[in-house]
Amino acid sequence: MPDERLDGYAEALLAVAAAEGRSTLLEDELFRIGEALRHNEELLAALSDSRFPIERRQSVVEDLLGDKASAVTTALVSMVVGTGHGGHLPEIVDAMVARGAVKRDxxxxxxxxxxxxxxxxxxxxxxxxxxxxxxxxxxxxxxxxxxxxxxxxxxxxxxxxxxxxxxxxxxxxxxx
Amino acid sequence: MTATIRRLAGAFGLIGALTVLSAVPASAVGETPGTCIFEKVLEAENDYGSVHALEDPANKDALAAFEQELDTCEEAPSLIIPEIDEIIWGGGAFLILFGFMWWKGFPAVQGAMQARSEKIAADLDAAESAKTQATTVLADHEAQLAGAKAEAAQIVEDARAQADLVAAEIAARANEEMAQMRARAAADIESARSQAVSDLRGVVADIAVGAAERVIKSNLDIDTQRALVDAYIDEVAASNA
Incomplete structure (x- = not known):
């Protein structure tokens, strides 16, 4: 995934979290989800497998997160998966938290x-x-x-x- | 050469003497006692018609004469001493022959003998030369043979020296390889020993660490975990002081 696109998605996630006024919580939940996916290669591969319909992959995300994350966090992850970049979610989240920290000096x-x-x-x-x-x-x-x-x-x-x-x-x- | 000529002259003289001595009397030339008797018998038969006719008493005188003639025929001529005229003719022929031979034969024979002598001398010289050459060749061959023997001996000696050198090299190489094999074997043994010690240490470490893990896990309750976190934070903070 090109760095420009990755940074764009990271910036978008940060913007949504800021807009929701819960940056700390949402960034933390996204960071934990990204780390969990980084260590679960099968799930990561399934989220980026084009043989499965996007709706099916998004429903898997929603089923897995359920009540373990906020609705906004689930929606953001589902959005990334829906754009077909679910396999790059850990890198996107890393870029997001790094950019968020930099913004806060x-x-x-x-x-x-x-x-x-x-x-x-x-x-x-x-x-x-x-x-x-x-x-x-x-x-x-x-x-x-x-x-x-x-x-x-x-x-x-x-x-x-x-x-x-x-x-x-x-x-x-x-x-x- | 003179002796040869003398021998030839003697031979011709002997031939002449034998010719003279073998001459027969003129009366006996071409007439033997048998021939004489035969002629007398023929004459009697011509005169009387038959020899038996002489037995007739009327021919008593004729018979006596006939017997006288037969007795004359029976008298043998000399086998050794020829007649004078035979000697004259024979001697003359001999002299002519001898002169002719002296004039033509002797020089030819002498020339032939001279040529033969020269040829023999040349042959002797050639034989001598051939002998000398053969001697030289023989000497050369003997020298070559001696050289070949010396060369063969040198080759054998070189081969022996080479064989000794090769044997020494092989022995040195074998010793070197043996030393290397021993070194490798020692290194292998040392490596195996080190590996065994390492493996043993690993096993011991696994056992010890495993035991430690079990002890730690059994004692890692939430309070201990928090205490470990606090201790870590204090340690980081202390390292900054």
Whole structure:
């Protein structure tokens, strides 16, 4: 998918979220949906499979999201799938959250955690990262049970891995 | 050469003497006792019609004369001493023949003998030359044979030296290959040992880490998870201080 088109869709999603006045919630829901699709290749392939009618693919999206996301979020995802770009939804969402963070003069920080973080934890983590990088960051949490415990923070190409999984890997390497 | 001529002259003289000695008396030339008797018998038969007619007593004298003639016929002529005229004619013929031979035969024979002598001498010279040449060729052949033998000996020696060199190279190569094989075997053994140790460590690590995971998971309740998150945040914050 060309960058111009991808940026266009990202900008459109941001505009709708802003118009709805729930940018934070909608961006967060879209970010979680994008991460879920990124790790579910079969579903991602089905959403972009032209052998299925667009209406069928959109009904799958609506069935899957249902009450797990807001109606606006479901409508936005269904819109992207309806345009035939469902297979690029993770990239579109990445571009959207990155552009949204930039608009707020912040840097996107993807945080993987086995549990949901509280607002206080997010704020303290953002403050700690700001102290490290000198830049305000916008925390986006990805629930990933494979980290077992702790957090893994990705800011651009930098990774701060404080997960139990990482400790186990170090332990395994020390044994080796 | 002179002796040869002398021998030829002697031979001709001997021939002449034998010719003279073999001459018969003139009276006996072409007449033998048998012939004489036969002629006498023919004469008697012509005179009396038959020889038996002489037995007639009337021919008693004729018979006596006939017997006298037969006795005369029976007297053999000399087989050794010829008649004088025969000697004269024979000697003259001999002298003529001898002179002719001396005039024509001797020079021809002498020339032939001279040519033969020269030919023999030339042949002897040629034979000598051939002998010399053969000797030279033989010497050359012997020299070549000796050279060939020396060359063959050198070739054998070179081949032996080459064989020794090849054998040494093969032995050196075999030793080198053996050393390499030993090195490879040692490296393989070391690699296998390292791999076995690594595998063992991996197994031990898996067991230990697996046990640790089980312990951690069993203790990772929500409070512990939050505590781990807080600890992470504090650690990030502390690293910035």
């Amino acid at each position: 912040r840097v996107l920080a993807k945080v993987r955690s086995a549990i949901e973080l509280t607002d206080d934890q997010k704020a303290r983590l953002a403050q700690a990262i700001k102290s490290s990088t000198g830049t305000d960051v916008e925390i986006r949490v990805i629930i990933d049970e494979s980290v077992l415990g702790g957090l893994v923070t990705e800011i651009g190409d930098d990774v701060i891995d404080g997960s139990v999984r990482h400790r186990q890997s170090q332990l395994r390497e020390n044994f080796g």
